[in-house]
Amino acid sequence: MKRTRHTAEQIIRKLKTAEQLIAQGKTVVEVCRVIEVTQPTYHRCRQQYGGMQAEEARRLTQLE
Numbered sequence: 001m002k003r004t005r006h007t008a009e010q011i012i013r014k015l016k017t018a019e020q021l022i023a024q025g026k027t028v029v030e031v032c033r034v035i036e037v038t039q040p041t042y043h044r045c046r047q048q049y050g051g052m053q054a055e056e057a058r059r060l061t062q063l064e
Contacts, residue, residue, distance in 0.1 A: 011045050012052055018042065 006014070014035040021031045032042050 008049065008052075011049050015046060015049060018046075 014037065018031045018035055021034060022028070026034075028039060028042065032039050035042070037045070
């Protein structure tokens with residue numbers, strides 16, 4: 001799989017897509033395939049960015 005770096009906004013968008021798919025009954029494995037990330041990456045991003053809005057993520061990157 002090609003290694004790419006995503007912005008915080010892209011990560012949050014993918015996590016929202018993942019939440020919708022899980023609500024539809026998809027498994028985490030299927031969701032990871034759809035959003036094109038590995039399972040460890042998905043769990044790490046969910047832990048770090050879970051529940052954030054895109055504006056909050058922008059503010060976070062500006063503070064860093």
